[in-house]
Amino acid sequence: MKIDRLKITNYRNLEDLEIEPNSGLNLIFGPNGSGKTNFCEAIHFVSTGDNIKGSRQRELINWDSNYALVRMGLLNVEEIVVYLEEGEGKEIKINSKSGRQSDLRSLVPTHTFVPEDLYISKGPPRRRRSLLNRHLSQLSSGYGHLLSDYNAELKKKNTLLKKDEINEEFLEVLSERLIELGARITGERADYLKKLNQYLPEIYGQFVQTDEKLNLSYTEDGLIDRSQEELEELLSDRLERNREKELDRGTSVVGPHRDKFEYLLDGRDLRTFGSQGELRTAVIATYLAYLELYEKKFNELPILVLDDILSELDRARGEAFLENLPEAPQIFMTTATRSPSFRKLSGEFTVLKIQDGVIERQ
Ligand SMILES: Nc1ncnc2c1ncn2[C@@H]1O[C@H](COP(=O)(O)OP(=O)(O)OP(=O)(O)O)[C@@H](O)[C@H]1O
Ligand SMILES: [Mg+2]
Structure with a gap:
């Protein structure tokens, strides 16, 4: 399963964004506050119907608007739309018909990893x-x-x-x-x-x-x-x-x-x-082990959304992470800096630049 079109309207600071992602790795660069996390959230939202931080729905809608919309086209599903209107519940449409949240999970298996996840080993x-x-x-x-x-x-x-x-x-x-x-x-x-x-x-x-x-x-x-x-x-x-x-x-x-x-x-x-780095590495290892088990069970990996993981790792571990990136059907990875570790990336990938909620291909 791969996302081949993505259109985001008024989702947080992403007022009008449209891309045709690479079917492999998509690298999204942008300074702090540009909308990287929002972009990851939006993909998670349209593929699971959930919002990551459990924020209130109003917070997901752009401040100057009263609705938010995320549209996604997939290889074998024409269109999935998740629509949110102020004061209303969210609406899910799959190929123009009403859909349920539980339908999404099997249609677009997606796994999102956010920087806070790296502190799971240390926290309560x-x-x-x-x-x-x-x-x-x-x-x-x-x-x-x-x-x-x-x-x-x-x-x-x-x-x-x-x-x-x-x-x-x-x-x-x-x-x-x-x-x-x-x-x-x-x-x-x-x-x-x-x-x-x-x-x-x-x-x-x-x-x-x-x-x-x-x-x-x-x-x-x-x-x-x-x-x-x-x-x-x-x-x-x-x-x-x-x-x-x-x-x-x-x-x-x-x-x-x-x-x-x-x-x-x-x-x-x-x-x-454990040191801070060891604690974070333990979580990454758990995540990769989980993906191995996932692939064993379903014969395919989920789409991966990886928000800003490299900034939490030192260079050697960042490189090890990139070398061990699973062969997921599609990966979205954000980062604030062009890390030297990227030299370790092989294969084809698309670089997207995000600035003030506007995205463009590099
Ligand atoms: N409902 C909203 N309407 C408009 N803008 C919003 C809304 N919610 C959040 N924002 C803004 O979106 C901006 C981008 O946030 P985001 O967390 O995506 O940045 P980021 O690129 O991930 O930054 P960092 O590198 O610091 O993690 C923030 O400045 C925030 O104020
Ligand atoms: Mg962020």
């Missing part, structure tokens, strides 16, 4: 959890459904726990459902980590000269290679032990929504011992 556990959720949801739609079912039940339980009078029977029903769904989520995450860790050490080694092995692991031991039954039992025990605490705090404190993951380098927690 929630960020690593959401990285795993993101990857797993892209790899299996079943996981996405599982997660939303779990979250819906969790919300009910949290509402119940906040009440003065608690209906014990209902609490029991919800807990059982959460144990079942929760164990399945944990099982899927554990399987994914196991597969990911088959690639991580080698990929990491391409960036950092080291014999030390990088792994992404559950902080809690003993969750890998467990049956659904065993995981349910573990979760049920933990729930039982924390029952009073949950009632006390009026919120659920155990379950996969609190799962913790850590990067280990030869068993040492990278978050405590």
